[in-house]
Amino acid sequence: xxxxxxxxxxxxxxxxxxxxxxxxxxxxxxxxxxxxxxxxxxxxxxxxxxxxxxxxxxxxxxxxxxxxxxxxxxxxxxxxxxxxxxxxxxxxxxxxxxxxxxxxxxxxxxxxxxxxxxxxxxxxxxxxxxxxxxxxxxxxxxxxxxxxxxxxxxxxxxxxxxxxxxxxxxxxxxxxxxxxxxxxxxxxxxxxxxxxxxxxxxxxxxxxxxxxxxxxxxxxxxxxxxxxxxxxxxxxxxxxxxxxxxxxxxxxxxxxxxxxxxxxxxxxxxxxxxxxxxxxxxxxxxxxxxxxxxxxxxxxxxxxxxxxxxxxxxxxxxxxxxxxxxxxxxxxxxxxxxxxxxxxxxxxxxxxxxxxxxxxxxxxxxxxxxxxxxxxxxxxxxxxxxxxxxxxxxxxxxxxxxxxxxxxxxxxxxxxxxxxxxxxxxxxxxxxxxxxxxxxxxxxxxxxxxxxxxxxxxxxxxxxxxxxxxxx
Numbered sequence: 470x471x472x473x474x475x476x477x478x479x480x481x482x483x484x485x486x487x488x489x490x491x492x493x494x495x496x497x498x499x500x501x502x503x504x505x506x507x508x509x510x511x512x513x514x515x516x517x518x519x520x521x522x523x524x525x526x527x528x529x530x531x532x533x534x535x536x537x538x539x540x541x542x543x544x545x546x547x548x549x550x551x552x553x554x555x556x557x558x559x560x561x562x563x564x565x566x567x568x569x570x571x572x573x574x575x576x577x578x579x580x581x582x583x584x585x586x587x588x589x590x591x592x593x594x595x596x597x598x599x600x601x602x603x604x605x606x607x608x609x610x611x612x613x614x615x616x617x618x619x620x621x622x623x624x625x626x627x628x629x630x631x632x633x634x635x636x637x638x639x640x641x642x643x644x645x646x647x648x649x650x651x652x653x654x655x656x657x658x659x660x661x662x663x664x665x666x667x668x669x670x671x672x673x674x675x676x677x678x679x680x681x682x683x684x685x686x687x688x689x690x691x692x693x694x695x696x697x698x699x700x701x702x703x704x705x706x707x708x709x710x711x712x713x714x715x716x717x718x719x720x721x722x723x724x725x726x727x728x729x730x731x732x733x734x735x736x737x738x739x740x741x742x743x744x745x746x747x748x749x750x751x752x753x754x755x756x757x758x759x760x761x762x763x764x765x766x767x768x769x770x771x772x773x774x775x776x777x778x779x780x781x782x783x784x785x786x787x788x789x790x791x792x793x794x795x796x797x798x799x800x801x802x803x804x805x806x807x808x809x810x811x812x813x814x815x816x817x818x819x820x821x822x823x824x825x826x827x828x829x830x831x832x833x834x835x836x837x838x839x840x841x842x843x844x845x846x847x848x849x850x851x852x853x854x855x856x857x858x859x860x861x862x863x864x865x866x867x868x869x870x871x872x873x874x875x876x877x878x879x880x881x882x883x884x885x886x887x888x889x890x891x892x893x894x895x896x897x898x899x900x901x902x903x904x905x906x907x908x909x910x911x912x913x914x915x916x917x918x919x920x921x922x923x924x925x926x927x928x929x930x931x932x933x934x935x936x937x938x939x940x941x
Contacts, residue, residue, distance in 0.1 A: 589772060872891075
């Protein structure tokens with residue numbers, strides 16, 4: 470069985486998840502809820518999904534497993550992950566989201582939420598232990614259940630429609646790259662609510678994987694073409710389950726997700742920012758807030774926010790390099806109270822960034838320059854086996870000599886960080902970071918440099934070294 474927990478949720482091949490692994494892990498989740506006393510038989514468990522071809526069938530297996538475990542599944546349909554999480558937290562019931570986020574359509578996943586919010590890494594271990602205990606006793610069955618008739622989506626839309634003042638985006642012409650994200654209609658409705666002129670673009674009935682952390686050259690070409698054709702002030706979009714934002718400027722060039730997080734944290738007047746080590750190193754210099762660095766993945770960001778809460782701090786937010794934004798505290802936006810939503814959300818950073826652009830009367834390209842962040846770039850190599858990535862990381866960590874030799878054609882090593890993957894600080898100020906994906910056969914490379922040309926050249930060199938590494 471080739472499913473496992475990654476940086477955010479259970480992931481595996483769609484062909485595996487349309488089968489026993491889903492029934493097993495859903496049953497394990499139900500037993501874990503009972504063990505913790507967070508839910509009991511007869512209680513509801515909300516189920517949502519994205520637009521992947523495999524998601525409806527996986528959902529039905531979830532329904533059957535939840536029913537057989539003695540709980541009551543509720544079908545919330547296709548909706549953003551933050552919408553499902555918000556509904557579960559408000560009703561104080563558990564929920565599960567069927568989504569593979571940004572990864573290709575031949576893969577899928579399941580995200581689990583306790584009544585209080587997203588599960589932790591410790592919860593993942595406990596659920597996996599339950600799955601092992603139950604491995605010979607679970608029956609695969611597809612079920613049917615009650616539907617919520619869009620209640621969760623409507624509640625999330627209402628929340629987003631109260632983040633900014635009326636007509637806050639009036640005068641802006643914004644494209645929405647709809648592709649196959651479950652947030653596509655809500656994005657259009659929310660932007661129109663705030664007075665923007667909205668142009669819907671690229672809607673697809675086929676699932677299109679969009680990685681907001683490493684936007685493909687094909688996607689950028691589409692964005693640039695639309696920006697010119699429709700004379701847009703911005704183009705916005707999201708990944709498959711709409712928990713990661715994509716915002717492109719007036720030329721169709723995507724802004725970095727960690728820049729969106731920085732803009733949003735500043736807009737909220739946050740006191741504490743929790744963000745992974747892969748987020749831009751210039752964040753610390755661009756705000757009066759305290760910055761806490763973590764491993765990659767929303768569970769680690771949430772753990773960092775929880776630590777800040779335990780220390781009695783307030784104004785706590787988190788974000789990732791992919792732009793997914795989390796709030797652990799209540800905030801007032803233009804006099805309006807916004808309750809915490811400690812799971813990744815694409816709507817708040819999209820709306821915040823567009824509103825700041827409007828208030829400063831600056832194109833997004835110039836707004837981005839105001840922050841003077843090091844130029845960052847990232848890309849992944851797909852179909853890079855887990856064994857191959859493990860061999861590469863073992864080789865680089867084995868000795869200083871190995872690392873220096875590997876990078877000899879790029880630069881000299883000044884220092885390293887082994888917090889998540891291997892982050893290398895070069896003597897000339899550049900950064901190169903090698904990190905295996907936590908949930909797919911991919912190897913990621915992140916870089917920072919003073920100029921765009923230097924960043925892209927360093928990234929190209931790093932990817933070439935990864936591809937050429939001989940491991941057998």
